[in-house]
Amino acid sequence: MDSMETPTPKPMPPQKPAELALPPELLAAQEQMAKVQCAFCRKMVDKGDKFCRYCGKEVGKVPFRFTHAGAAGMFLVIGPLNLFWIWRSPVMSRNTKIFYTFFYLSLTVMVLIPVVKSLKAIIDLYSGALSGNL
Numbered sequence: 001m002d003s004m005e006t007p008t009p010k011p012m013p014p015q016k017p018a019e020l021a022l023p024p025e026l027l028a029a030q031e032q033m034a035k036v037q038c039a040f041c042r043k044m045v046d047k048g049d050k051f052c053r054y055c056g057k058e059v060g061k062v063p064f065r066f067t068h069a070g071a072a073g074m075f076l077v078i079g080p081l082n083l084f085w086i087w088r089s090p091v092m093s094r095n096t097k098i099f100y101t102f103f104y105l106s107l108t109v110m111v112l113i114p115v116v117k118s119l120k121a122i123i124d125l126y127s128g129a130l131s132g133n134l
């Protein structure tokens, strides 16, 4: 009973920062105010909008040329020039873009080697025929 110890003060409970304790309806309102980039015209539009206020295209929709299937389809038509749209794509991550760059460039080389070889064979054939030693 005759203790000389002073009672240790109780530590104060840490105070919650006010900005972490937003009511859910306010958080929902904040979510509504968030901006997203229109994939067609690249302008910032409200996340809640259904259609882009600048170009009228559907918000959240992605042009085919920016998708994975679009990249593959365009490679068949324009070859490695499809990398132009791959790097502008809003739906592909940076790592995906780097991967596709290596993928489509090596695919280009693999296609070019037999093409160059056969061209060389044709040239050899014709030059051989012209000099008369077939």
Ligand SMILES: [Zn+2]
Pocket: 038, 039, 040, 041, 042, 043, 052, 053, 054, 055, 056, 057
């Ligand atoms: Zn737009």
